[in-house]
Amino acid sequence: MRLRRSHDSSPRRISDEGSALIITMMVMVLLTALATTAAALTINNLQSSWRAQQAGSALNAADAGISQALTYLRSNGVRSLACSPTCTTNSWGSSTNPTTETLPGAAGESYRAWIKPLAAFPANDPGRYRIFSTGTATGAAAARTVSVDVTITKADLPRGIFARTISGGGSASVRHESVFSSGCVSNRKQIAMDPDDIDLAYGIPVGVHSARYITEKNNADEYCTVDNKAIHRTNACNPTYPNDQDLLGGPLGTGCGGLATKYPGFYGAVDVDGDGGLDVNGSWIKDEQSLLRLFKLKNPPLSQAQIDQLRATAKAQKNHWTSASGWTVPTQDNAVMFFDLTGLSDHADHTIDLNPLDASRFDPATWTGPGGCPVVPTSLVIVVEAGNVKFNANLGLSASMFLTGRTPYGQVLRANGTADFLGTIYADSVNLVGNVDFSLSQCFLDNLSPSLLDVRVDSYLEDDRG
Numbered sequence: 001m002r003l004r005r006s007h008d009s010s011p012r013r014i015s016d017e018g019s020a021l022i023i024t025m026m027v028m029v030l031l032t033a034l035a036t037t038a039a040a041l042t043i044n045n046l047q048s049s050w051r052a053q054q055a056g057s058a059l060n061a062a063d064a065g066i067s068q069a070l071t072y073l074r075s076n077g078v079r080s081l082a083c084s085p086t087c088t089t090n091s092w093g094s095s096t097n098p099t100t101e102t103l104p105g106a107a108g109e110s111y112r113a114w115i116k117p118l119a120a121f122p123a124n125d126p127g128r129y130r131i132f133s134t135g136t137a138t139g140a141a142a143a144r145t146v147s148v149d150v151t152i153t154k155a156d157l158p159r160g161i162f163a164r165t166i167s168g169g170g171s172a173s174v175r176h177e178s179v180f181s182s183g184c185v186s187n188r189k190q191i192a193m194d195p196d197d198i199d200l201a202y203g204i205p206v207g208v209h210s211a212r213y214i215t216e217k218n219n220a221d222e223y224c225t226v227d228n229k230a231i232h233r234t235n236a237c238n239p240t241y242p243n244d245q246d247l248l249g250g251p252l253g254t255g256c257g258g259l260a261t262k263y264p265g266f267y268g269a270v271d272v273d274g275d276g277g278l279d280v281n282g283s284w285i286k287d288e289q290s291l292l293r294l295f296k297l298k299n300p301p302l303s304q305a306q307i308d309q310l311r312a313t314a315k316a317q318k319n320h321w322t323s324a325s326g327w328t329v330p331t332q333d334n335a336v337m338f339f340d341l342t343g344l345s346d347h348a349d350h351t352i353d354l355n356p357l358d359a360s361r362f363d364p365a366t367w368t369g370p371g372g373c374p375v376v377p378t379s380l381v382i383v384v385e386a387g388n389v390k391f392n393a394n395l396g397l398s399a400s401m402f403l404t405g406r407t408p409y410g411q412v413l414r415a416n417g418t419a420d421f422l423g424t425i426y427a428d429s430v431n432l433v434g435n436v437d438f439s440l441s442q443c444f445l446d447n448l449s450p451s452l453l454d455v456r457v458d459s460y461l462e463d464d465r466g
Contacts, residue, residue, distance in 0.1 A: 055137075057142065058144040059462065060135065061136060064109075064135070065099075065135060068111075068113065069092065069113050070131070070457070073150065073152065073455050075450055077448075078121050078127065079377050079447065081117055081120075084115060084116055085116050091114070092113070093115060108138045109137050111135045113131065113132065113134075114132055115129055115130070115131050116130045125154060127152040128149065129150050129151075130147055130150075131148045133146050144462065147463070150457050151456050155301075155452055156301070157426075158424045159201035159295075160178045160424060161177065161424070161425045162297065162425065163426070164183045165181065165429045165430075166181050166184075166186070166429070167429075167433065168188060169187050169190045170414070170435060172433065173437050174193050175437065176199065177439065177440035178201075181211065183224075185210045187217070188208060188214050188216050191432055193207070195257075201440060207241070208246075209285065211290070212247055213226060213246055215229045216229045217229035230248055232244075232246055232248035235248060236250045236252070237249065237250070237252050237256035237282060239256060242256035245282075245285045247284070247286075247287075249281075249285065250282055250283060251282040251284070259282070268280075268282075270294070273289070273290070273293060300404065310338060314337060319335060320340070321337075322339075322344075323344070324349050324351060325352075329356055329357060333378050336380075338383045338385075339387055342385055350408075350409055352388065354390070354397060355392045364420065364422045371443055373443040373447070374443075379448065379449035380400070381399065381401075384402070384404065384405070385404050387403070387405065387409055387410075388408075388410070388411040390412075391413075391414075391434075397423070398421075398422040400423055400449055402426045411428060412425060412430045413431055419437070421438050422440065422441060422444055
């Protein structure tokens with residue numbers, strides 16, 4: 001008997017096959033939709049990532065502009081920003097034509113930056129300035145604007161002649177600035193000072209201020225010998241030197257020109273450290289820390305970081321030398337000369353003759369600008385490590401000078417011939433023997449070296465709408 005195959009063509013089987021086809025098509029549609037969504041999300045994520053990357057690159061470029069503006073302030077100061085925001089010859093002071101720089105790299109970064117005075121220095125101390133910087137990336141596809149506020153002030157550096165020991169002699173004179181010592185000042189009668197002359201840095205009469213003793217004796221000892229040559233033997237002011245202060249001084253009362261009444265912050269009964277005890281009273285100064293606090297000084301005046309920065313600046317300007325001879329006169333408007341003589345042998349010459357600087361644009365005798373200032377404002381910083389300097393042969397010089405060594409180094413030696421020095425000095429010892437005139441001027445104070453200014457960032461603001 002032959003069996004016959006049965007074909008099931010019932011409506012139920014046909015319905016199952018149709019349903020399977022529909023489900024398959026729905027799955028395919030769903031998978032296609034999911035794939036399309038995933039692709040769209042991937043593209044959006046890539047675009048968002050690209051935009052974020054470009055925004056980051058633009059912000060980096062803006063920060064680079066801020067960094068360069070800070071470098072400009074530290075290297076050039078603020079004198080040339082007086083015309084901001086409409087400077088025509090200085091793009092750092094122009095809001096319409098700012099400093100523009102394209103940065104290296106594939107991101108196509110660039111910045112536009114300028115600086116606006118908010119309270120100009122030195123009329124305001126501290127001065128306040130605002131830096132604006134707009135960074136772009138990939139042909140301005142992204143942009144970010146950043147502003148930073150900075151303060152600029154004078155660092156706590158000598159604003160006069162400061163040394164551990166100071167000796168007078170010859171016909172040395174000091175005008176418009178004072179003399180400060182952490183130790184002995186000898187031969188006081190041969191340091192010519194007009195008691196009515198005003199110290200331009202502090203607004204008080206010029207004088208000698210020592211944390212130890214001031215004597216008329218020729219004394220080579222660091223702290224002097226207390227004998228009948230000390231100028232304050234009676235623990236009161238000395239009418240011959242009415243503006244001087246040292247460890248042997250005393251209350252002024254109504255004597256010595258009424259200094260305690262006219263200048264109570266310097267000659268009155270003063271507690272400079274806030275501990276409830278007197279540190280200054282008339283012609284008396286308690287100790288070195290009282291002297292430093294009273295006149296806002298530091299000893300030593302430069303930190304190692306500041307010395308390293310000055311060294312780096314001198315190297316960048318090619319004004320760094322390791323010998324006392326063979327150096328050249330700087331050509332920069334704001335120059336830093338650095339003499340590192342620490343590597344010389346003991347018998348080598350450690351004394352730098354500054355005479356080649358005579359008749360250069362650092363010589364006040366050549367200044368013909370308004371008020372007797374340079375036509376182009378200039379400044380000079382001289383740093384000497386393990387060496388001495390001498391003024392010689394009719395030298396004329398304006399500078400801020402720092403000698404960091406201790407005796408037998410760190411000495412400013414006598415002048416052989418007439419010398420004129422305009423500026424400030426920090427040294428281990430200063431010998432005022434010879435025909436030398438030390439002075440200070442308002443022009444010098446108003447044009448301090450940018451390398452000696454304290455530039456600090458106060459606030460940082462990012463404008464994400466750029």
